[in-house]
Amino acid sequence: MFKKLFGKKNNSENNNQQTQQIEKENNTTESEENKKEGFFSRLKKGLSKTRKGITEKVDVILKSYKKIDEELFEELEEVLITADVGVNTTMRIIEDVKDKVKERKITEVEEIRELLKEELKEILTEVDENISLNIEPSPAIVLVVGVNGVGKTTTIGKLAYRLKNEGKKVLIAAGDTFRAAAIEQLTEWSNRAGVDIIAHQEGADPAAVIYDGIQAAKARKSDVLICDTAGRLHNKKNLMNELNKIFRIVEREYPEATKEVLLVVDATTGQNAVLQAKTFKEACDISGIVLTKLDGTAKGGVVLAVQSELKVPVKLVGVGEKIYDLQDFDPDNFVEAIFSE
Amino acid sequence: MIFESLAEKLQKSLNKLKGKGKLSEKDVKQVMREVKLALLEADVNFKVVKKFVNSVKERAVGHEVMESLTPGQQVIKIVNDELTKLMGEEQKKIEFAPQPPTIIMMCGLQGAGKTTTSGKLGILLKKKGKSPLLVACDIYRPAAIKQLEVVGEKADIPVFSMGDKQNPVNIAKASIEHAKKNGYDVVILDTAGRLHIDEELMDELENIKSEVNPKEILLVVDAMTGQDAVTVAESFNDKLGIDGVVLTKLDGDARGGAALSIRAVTDKPIKFVGMGEKLDQLEPFYPDRMASRILGMGDVLTLIEKAQANIDAKKAMEFEKKLKTQQFTFDDFLEQLQQMKNMGPLDQILEMIPGIGSKQLKKLKVDEKELVKIEAIIQSMTKEERQNPSIINGSRRKRIARGSGTNIQDVNRLLKQFKETKKMMKKMTNMEKAMKKGKFKFPFFR
Structure with missing residues (x-):
């Protein structure tokens, strides 16, 4: 149902009806008015912010140039770097655009925008695998990992709410047994989403929590088990080993489950996100990325660097603190949004 | 590629430079290109990099090359010296109010590490013989108050909380009264994480500020922050007039270019760095260490200097x-x-x-x-x-x-x-x- 919702962004009437329907189905703690307005305006707001950042600048730059020269490219380079795309990926994009300009004998400054758009899309669609959440067929397990403070717990709350609304039986495992009050925080989210949670005490072995979560998911015939993990900096060897252990338990105890390992990345993060993705990929074979906090002024351009370097697709996007502020990442729409007039 | 080690890249460009005497414009230009890329890769803001590179270029040309260094190394040395200068040459500490309690307000984006840093700061001040009080002003995030309470318990520091139904401004005000009555001489306000463009919540901080008049407003910033650090720091500083910065998660491997960006746009000192999840892992800020970390040449720089002496x-x-x-x-x-x-x-x-x-x-x-x-x-x-x-x-x-x-x-x-x-x-x-x-x-x- 949410999929449908996402596909029909322009049909606001339809959307409102469906949103209301969701509200009826779910008496969560959120106030209803908040939700009605919130969902789509936030969705748009989040995107328009990304859009503003790059497009406006590109337009200003393009307008100030009469012919295509080195200086113009340098300015475009600047725009991409300022969006956290990263030096290497930016260079690659600009080089490719330059090549195409030569190839196609382009002389109009305006056409550069189309080329840039094309180029960004190319990077985002390089990964030809399915970039929607991989949770079919049931049962499925979603392991959520990332460095500290990126929004793992919040993302899990939103995801649980969303999947439940799609009619799935969702179970959460509170695998962050380290951070103070992480379990309470997740419990609160599970209440809001109206799903069950498996939790141990603070300080318990996270692998044991995940193990119990898996057993419970089997016993209760849950469709999706979402596992929280403690935030960990990817350069901490022992913590990454711990994560690897959790990952192995999932593989061993739940081989029949469809697996999705999501790395949560804060959109304000700079180039370190690439290293994060690389290290987490080694430890637990991440299969997708959730880009959070895209409702700020950060452009989230590091997504391009991550995809370009590691071929791990972005699957979901967080655009606010409310339970419905989670959307599918659509590379086409994303680029279109970035470059729309 | 990104994973090519910076040292390798740098080595290549340093090797290009030979000869002695004074630094020529060509020498400097070549190395500065690498420096520019290094700084950008370290997430220093583009504009800050541009300005910095230009000013150093001017300074370096015509500089004598020291006996024991190659021209390339000489340029790097100059760059590093300038970076250190920019990072602030001396360590800045927490200022205490003449009339206790000293009020410290922590602010920043979501997930920067405010709550953990509040606890760490409490411990640090306690060690200095102060009697701190932690105040839970984050009424929005689920279990944020509980988190501070747990942190307070671990740190053995009392936590003042009024639940999540009260206005943070009122909580802050009440906490000051509580501190005065009970003899706490430092009050640390742990506020909710917020986006710098969220006007409502930014106003809330401004209101807390005007009500309790904190001695120190500390902006907590994640060391992994990218180009946006400039916008964030500028917004918080314009709105609140911050007194200093705490750079967190520096135990990661991010090069922390945000530190330089923030310094450049706010001119406010970085007072502490968070070096781990344990509550005693808050350290004073060392400008020289940070400079070389951002430059990404770490100990190579130390070596340049020590090589001459040793x-x-x-x-x-x-x-x-x-x-x-x-x-x-x-x-x-x-x-x-x-x-x-x-x-x-x-x-x-x-x-x-x-x-x-x-x-x-x-x-x-x-x-x-x-x-x-x-x-x-x-x-x-x-x-x-x-x-x-x-x-x-x-x-x-x-x-x-x-x-x-x-x-x-x-x-x-x-x-x-x-x-x-x-x-x-x-x-x-x-x-x-x-x-x-x-x-x-x-x-x-x-």
Whole structure:
């Protein structure tokens, strides 16, 4: 149902009806008015912010140039770097655009925008695998990992709410047994989403929590088990080993489950996100990325660097603190949004 | 590619520069390009980089090249000095109000680490004989209050909370009264994470500020923050007039360019850095360390400086001669090791020698901690063995291992490493010969 919702962004009437329907189905703690307005305006707001950042600048730059020269490219380079795309990926994009300009004998400054758009899309669609959440067929397990403070717990709350609304039986495992009050925080989210949670005490072995979560998911015939993990900096060897252990338990105890390992990345993060993705990929074979906090002024351009370097697709996007502020990442729409007039 | 080590890249560009005397515009330009890329990769804001690079360029051209440095190294040294200057030359501490309680307000984006930092700061001040009170002003995030309570319990610092139904401004006000009544002389306000563009929540901070008039407003910033750090810091500073910055998660491997961006746009000091999840892992900020971290050349820089002071020129000459004539023995090896131990990481020392690529070095990577072991092993050899390692047979190996408290594998590894080193030195000697024919130049082994 949410999929449908996402596909029909322009049909606001339809959307409102469906949103209301969701509200009826779910008496969560959120106030209803908040939700009605919130969902789509936030969705748009989040995107328009990304859009503003790059497009406006590109337009200003393009307008100030009469012919295509080195200086113009340098300015475009600047725009991409300022969006956290990263030096290497930016260079690659600009080089490719330059090549195409030569190839196609382009002389109009305006056409550069189309080329840039094309180029960004190319990077985002390089990964030809399915970039929607991989949770079919049931049962499925979603392991959520990332460095500290990126929004793992919040993302899990939103995801649980969303999947439940799609009619799935969702179970959460509170695998962050380290951070103070992480379990309470997740419990609160599970209440809001109206799903069950498996939790141990603070300080318990996270692998044991995940193990119990898996057993419970089997016993209760849950469709999706979402596992929280403690935030960990990817350069901490022992913590990454711990994560690897959790990952192995999932593989061993739940081989029949469809697996999705999501790395949560804060959109304000700079180039370190690439290293994060690389290290987490080694430890637990991440299969997708959730880009959070895209409702700020950060452009989230590091997504391009991550995809370009590691071929791990972005699957979901967080655009606010409310339970419905989670959307599918659509590379086409994303680029279109970035470059729309 | 991003994963190519920066040292490798830098080495390449440093090697391009030869010759002596004054730094030419060309020398500077070439290195500055690399510096620019290094800074951008470290997430320093684009505009800040541009400005910085231009100002350093001007300064560096015409600069004398020091005896012991190559022009490339000289430029890097200037860059680093300027960076350090920009990071703030002295350590700034927390200012205390003349009339207690001193009120400290923590603010920042979501997930920056405000709550953890509040607890850490409390512990730090407690150690200084203060009596701090933590105040839970985050009424929005689920379990945020509980988190601060747990942190307070671990730190053995009382936490003031009024639940999540009260306005944070009122909570802050009430906490000050509470502190005055109960004799707490520092009040740390842990506010909710917020986006700098969220006007409602930014107003809330402004209201807290005008109601309780904090002595210190600290902006907590994640060291991994990218280009947006400038916007965030500017917004918070414009709205609140921050007094300082706490840079968190610096125990990660982000280069922390955000620190430089924030300094450049706000001119406010970084007062502390978060170095781990444990509550005692809050450290004072060292501008010089941060500068070299951002530049990404870490200890190489230290080496540039120490190299000038430490290496006895005469000894170096002797060493060089021995290298060339292949008379390099374990005694020399030991001596070099001891000298290097004073200087820093071994692989970086070798990296400083132009002509030895980092790739070759990977083959003989020597672990820092291994140095002690190696020293012990060499010291357990007889004089004869040190001079002529080829006589070290099985039973000698056993004896050496026993004598040094290591095992035979360690001894074998060292012997192999030694052989590799010798092989490499031979290669270098050959290159040297080629150089004499005018093919190569060796700025280091002049």
